[in-house]
Amino acid sequence: MNNIEFSNTANLPTTYGDFTLISFKEAGSFHEHCLLIKGDVKDQEDVIIRIHSECLTGDIFTSLKCDCGPQLNESLRVISERGQGMIIYLRQEGRGIGLFNKVNAYALQDKGQDTVQANHSLGFETDLRDFSIVLKALDHLGIKSVNLLTNNPDKIDIFQNSEIKVNSVMPLIIEANSYNEGYLNTKKEVLNHLF
Ligand SMILES: [Zn+2]
Numbered sequence: 001m002n003n004i005e006f007s008n009t010a011n012l013p014t015t016y017g018d019f020t021l022i023s024f025k026e027a028g029s030f031h032e033h034c035l036l037i038k039g040d041v042k043d044q045e046d047v048i049i050r051i052h053s054e055c056l057t058g059d060i061f062t063s064l065k066c067d068c069g070p071q072l073n074e075s076l077r078v079i080s081e082r083g084q085g086m087i088i089y090l091r092q093e094g095r096g097i098g099l100f101n102k103v104n105a106y107a108l109q110d111k112g113q114d115t116v117q118a119n120h121s122l123g124f125e126t127d128l129r130d131f132s133i134v135l136k137a138l139d140h141l142g143i144k145s146v147n148l149l150t151n152n153p154d155k156i157d158i159f160q161n162s163e164i165k166v167n168s169v170m171p172l173i174i175e176a177n178s179y180n181e182g183y184l185n186t187k188k189e190v191l192n193h194l195f
Pocket residue numbers: 055057058059066067068069
């Protein structure tokens with residue numbers, strides 16, 4: 001993997017309380033990721049971590065087609081309540097296919113395909129996201145072990161050949177609505193997500 005560059009740490013007050021923010025990127029990549037940190041996580045064990053992939057439509061536009069926005073907000077709430085933790089926000093839109101292709105996939109979904117079928121119709125794998133950069137970010141902060149905030153058991157695999165231990169997986173309980181019910185069922189049945 002290429003070298004990773006980290007920005008300085010800046011304060012970021014939010015509606016969920018005070019956080020600090022660090023941006024990071026792989027040399028030669030235009031993807032600028034970030035760490036949103038609550039409390040002191042440096043060299044700590046048992047740090048609550050949410051690994052969140054960017055979803056412009058869900059995170060920003062409050063889309064009801066997926067549960068990304070509520071998952072991000074719930075993560076901020078839980079981390080703020082515990083007083084320590086971190087969101088690793090990765091700029092890999094639409095399971096890694098990018099915004100343009102995601103909108104094309106949504107158009108296929110409008111015609112009745114599910115989220116996985118739509119990606120396949122466009123010639124993409126189910127999931128192109130790359131989480132290897134996560135370990136570098138955790139290493140940078142000297143974090144020894146984590147509690148993962150996720151409904152996706154595959155995220156545990158990121159840590160398989162790593163020194164960083166996953167002590168627990170904490171599910172995020174998000175209520176379904178009439179728009180994302182199908183999407184959440186696909187995640188549960190096809191992608192083995194826990195709820
Ligand atoms: Zn989403």
